[in-house]
Amino acid sequence: MMIGYLISAIVSYLFGSIPFGLLITQAAGLGDVRKIGSGNIGATNVLRTGRRELAALTLLLDALKGLAAVLLARYFFPGDAMYIAGLPCSWATASRCGSGSKVAKASRPSSASCLELPGPWGSSFARSGSSSRSLEGCPRFPH
Numbered sequence: 001m002m003i004g005y006l007i008s009a010i011v012s013y014l015f016g017s018i019p020f021g022l023l024i025t026q027a028a029g030l031g032d033v034r035k036i037g038s039g040n041i042g043a044t045n046v047l048r049t050g051r052r053e054l055a056a057l058t059l060l061l062d063a064l065k066g067l068a069a070v071l072l073a074r075y076f077f078p079g080d081a082m083y084i085a086g087l088p089c090s091w092a093t094a095s096r097c098g099s100g101s102k103v104a105k106a107s108r109p110s111s112a113s114c115l116e117l118p119g120p121w122g123s124s125f126a127r128s129g130s131s132s133r134s135l136e137g138c139p140r141f142p143h
Contacts, residue, residue: 004073004076004077004079004081005077005080005081005084007076007077007081008069008072008073008076008077008081008082008084008085009084009085009087009088010088011069011072011073011085012066012069012073012084012085012086012087012088012089012092013088013089013091013092014092015065015066015068015069015089015092016065016066016069016088016089016090016091016092016093017092017093018061018065019041020041020057020058020061020062020065021033021040021041021042021043021045021046021058021062022034022041024046024054024057024058024061025046025049025051025054028051028054030049030051030054033045033046033049036048036049042058042062043055043056043058043059043062046058062093065089065093066086066089066090069085069086069088069089070082070085070086072085073085
């Protein structure tokens with residue numbers, strides 16, 4: 001079972017390290033999103049480019065990172081591995097993994113990863129919209 005935790009954590013961290021805001025704006029020909037606004041690569045800064053659809057896509061993909069990590073952990077390692085799968089994704093997103101971002105936030109992957117947790121804590125956390133404590137509603141982790 002320990003190998004399941006390790007693989008889940010590694011895959012989750014890799015998901016979190018994908019800088020969707022940067023990739024999307026570069027693919028759209030808008031250049032480096034870190035050179036405008038706050039220097040962040042998140043959806044809010046992508047919105048400052050004037051392209052709402054790109055900001056919405058960034059928001060969606062950032063949220064799906066955490067959800068995908070939990071779903072994959074649940075599928076391949078039934079049991080408790082899914083409880084830790086969202087955390088490394090949030091850490092990687094917050095650190096922005098060498099993207100050169102000045103500001104980092106990890107509320108999207110954290111919130112989305114808790115959507116898939118069983119029981120009332122997953123859905124209640126997602127509804128609360130709280131990003132100040134990313135593990136607020138997640139079980140098995142002390143606050």
